[in-house]
Amino acid sequence: MSETTSVSDQPTAEPTPESSPRHIRIFDTTLRDGEQSPGASMNLSEKLEVAAALSDMGVDVIEAGFPIASPGDFEAVRQIAQTVRGSTICGLARCNEKDIDRAWEALKVASSARIHVFLATSAIHRQFKLRMTTDEIVERAIAGVKRAAAYCDDVEFSPEDACRTEHDFLCRVVEAAIDAGATTINVPDTVGYATPGEVFDRFKMLCDRVPNMDKAVLSTHCHNDLGMAVANSMAAVAGGAGQIECTINGIGERAGNAALEEIVMAIKTRQDYFNLTTGIDSKRLVPVSRLVSKTTGISVQRNKAIVGRNAFAHESGIHQDGMLKERSTYEIMSPEEVGFSKTDLVLGKHSGRAALADRAKQLGFTLNGEQLQSVFDRFKVLADKKKEIYDGDIVALVQQQISGTSATQWTLLDYEVTSSRDKTPRVRVTLGHGDQEFTEQIEQGDGPIDAAFWAVEKITGIELVCKDFRVRSATLGRDAIGEVNIEVEHKGRSYRGVGVSTDSVESTILAILNAIDRIAAGQNDPSENELPQP
Numbered sequence: 001m002s003e004t005t006s007v008s009d010q011p012t013a014e015p016t017p018e019s020s021p022r023h024i025r026i027f028d029t030t031l032r033d034g035e036q037s038p039g040a041s042m043n044l045s046e047k048l049e050v051a052a053a054l055s056d057m058g059v060d061v062i063e064a065g066f067p068i069a070s071p072g073d074f075e076a077v078r079q080i081a082q083t084v085r086g087s088t089i090c091g092l093a094r095c096n097e098k099d100i101d102r103a104w105e106a107l108k109v110a111s112s113a114r115i116h117v118f119l120a121t122s123a124i125h126r127q128f129k130l131r132m133t134t135d136e137i138v139e140r141a142i143a144g145v146k147r148a149a150a151y152c153d154d155v156e157f158s159p160e161d162a163c164r165t166e167h168d169f170l171c172r173v174v175e176a177a178i179d180a181g182a183t184t185i186n187v188p189d190t191v192g193y194a195t196p197g198e199v200f201d202r203f204k205m206l207c208d209r210v211p212n213m214d215k216a217v218l219s220t221h222c223h224n225d226l227g228m229a230v231a232n233s234m235a236a237v238a239g240g241a242g243q244i245e246c247t248i249n250g251i252g253e254r255a256g257n258a259a260l261e262e263i264v265m266a267i268k269t270r271q272d273y274f275n276l277t278t279g280i281d282s283k284r285l286v287p288v289s290r291l292v293s294k295t296t297g298i299s300v301q302r303n304k305a306i307v308g309r310n311a312f313a314h315e316s317g318i319h320q321d322g323m324l325k326e327r328s329t330y331e332i333m334s335p336e337e338v339g340f341s342k343t344d345l346v347l348g349k350h351s352g353r354a355a356l357a358d359r360a361k362q363l364g365f366t367l368n369g370e371q372l373q374s375v376f377d378r379f380k381v382l383a384d385k386k387k388e389i390y391d392g393d394i395v396a397l398v399q400q401q402i403s404g405t406s407a408t409q410w411t412l413l414d415y416e417v418t419s420s421r422d423k424t425p426r427v428r429v430t431l432g433h434g435d436q437e438f439t440e441q442i443e444q445g446d447g448p449i450d451a452a453f454w455a456v457e458k459i460t461g462i463e464l465v466c467k468d469f470r471v472r473s474a475t476l477g478r479d480a481i482g483e484v485n486i487e488v489e490h491k492g493r494s495y496r497g498v499g500v501s502t503d504s505v506e507s508t509i510l511a512i513l514n515a516i517d518r519i520a521a522g523q524n525d526p527s528e529n530e531l532p533q534p
């Protein structure tokens with residue numbers, strides 16, 4: 001498809017841009033092809049739960065399994081057929097009597113059932129796998145479709161590996177299958193080999209050349225081996241397909257299938273371009289994605305379109321600033337539309353002042369320009385050390401700012417600590433005071449914290465008696481900020497100090513410097529002998 005070609009420009013697609021959108025059937029095969037992902041097997045109750053969720057979301061057809069595959073698959077298809085209403089329930093069968101009979105046995109209790117019969121048609125599959133001639137394939141396809149049609153009037157036929165099948169032969173098989181009673185013709189790209197242009201051409205070719213094509217719905221079933229499954233599915237629709245087969249989270253054999261959530265949101269978001277609709281309630285996409293991920297044990301990659309954790313997360317300052325001014329600058333869909341609760345402006349090393357001020361405000365702190373700059377400077381230093389900055393980190397930084405904890409006289413420039421079980425700790429601390437730098441290296445003390453005290457005392461010349469020392473995690477995670485609160489005595493008076501860092505030695509040094517600043521400023525705490533409870 002060219003950039004400027006819209007569905008409505010295609011000879012096979014009926015709607016004009018002004019006409020009402022064409023409805024596309026969503027055929028979900030999470031429980032069949034999706035379950036073919038190695039390690040994705042689901043048990044009966046899990047399958048029932050997923051099927052109910054798919055139906056609630058508005059899926060037109062649920063391929064519930066391959067009944068001949070195992071007694072468990074049979075039972076799952078049977079119980080889904082028995083309990084799920086609102087969607088057509090489909091079962092897969094090879095093109096032989098026992099598969100088709102078994103499929104019907106499971107499906108017959110459904111209020112709306114479909115038998116899906118498949119037989120490979122490409123030269124590679126004919127020669128090496130099935131070892132059948134073209135005539136035998138056509139005969140077998142006709143017999144299979146007829147047997148299925150004797151059971152039920154909704155029969156889908158798939159010429160497996162259709163996208164690598166010779167055009168003439170594909171047309172011949174498709175025409176024969178429709179004559180035999182197939183109501184849906186699915187044209188799978190079984191090995192994910194086709195490109196969007198080729199898929200479009202193939203579907204258009206079938207619409208143009210198969211004389212009875214109007215008697216069946218064309219369907220697409222694309223695999224993602226080259227990462228083109230969704231693009232190929234959309235190209236198939238432009239070429240005349242009325243049904244898309246897909247799976248939640250794109251799971252499926254090998255690299256998986258076209259992802260349902262991507263298809264649905266492409267259709268919804270680019271309605272101006274495609275002029276299509278589906279019956280899917282898009283707000284269910286994230287919950288159903290999570291259900292399938294939990295059930296199969298296959299996690300969703302963070303950057304997965306639509307349902308990935310980062311799909312609506314913005315980290316860089318320029319984007320966050322744009323988002324705060326007008327969300328359409330960087331969002332083509334709203335997170336709420338797909339079932340996320342909100343956009344996530346993730347604070348990290350690429351964030352700017354606008355996002356930081358916004359988050360601080362949400363957390364209840366309104367910072368003036370000077371405060372914001374100071375918090376921002378320390379935020380950037382912290383962000384260089386931590387992958388993600390949590391709300392608790394921001395609270396800690398802002399509180400540090402508000403309580404005047406930032407060292408105004410003595411600043412910590414560098415430190416290094418070596419400690420081991422049986423040896424005296426070694427610490428090197430470099431402090432700044434005005435334009436000057438002072439370094440002290442000592443091997444002294446009972447552990448690195450004690451050694452840090454000694455080093456700072458030596459540099460500043462201020463003797464301290466530590467009366468209380470508390471460390472607590474101010475935030476969550478292994479890389480959480482540790483907040484150190486100390487109470488020290490100097491010349492008979494008590495002073496407090498607070499320091500925060502992801503490194504507890506650094507928090508300690510910052511807390512000591514904070515106390516020393518208070519000593520210099522005469523800010524003792526005469527009335528309080530106890531540190532506040534965290």
Ligand SMILES: CC(=O)SCCNC(=O)CCNC(=O)[C@H](O)C(C)(C)COP(=O)(O)OP(=O)(O)OC[C@H]1O[C@@H](n2cnc3c(N)ncnc32)[C@H](O)[C@@H]1OP(=O)(O)O
Nearest residue numbers: 036066068069070094095096118119120129130160190253
């Ligand atoms: C493209 C797809 O995703 S197709 C669906 C793939 N899914 C699965 O295969 C999952 C479920 N499969 C199974 O549990 C098993 O493969 C079963 C139960 C279906 C069959 O098991 P077995 O009888 O042991 O056969 P096996 O799997 O080893 O080989 C497949 C046989 O089916 C034949 N076959 C393959 N496709 C078809 C078809 N569409 N119609 C008829 N026969 C077919 C093969 O030629 C082979 O026959 P052969 O043994 O005479 O050579």
Ligand SMILES: CC(C)C(=O)C(=O)O
Nearest residue numbers: 118158160161188190
């Ligand atoms: C059974 C068919 C539709 C299939 O799964 C495929 O070709 O990938």
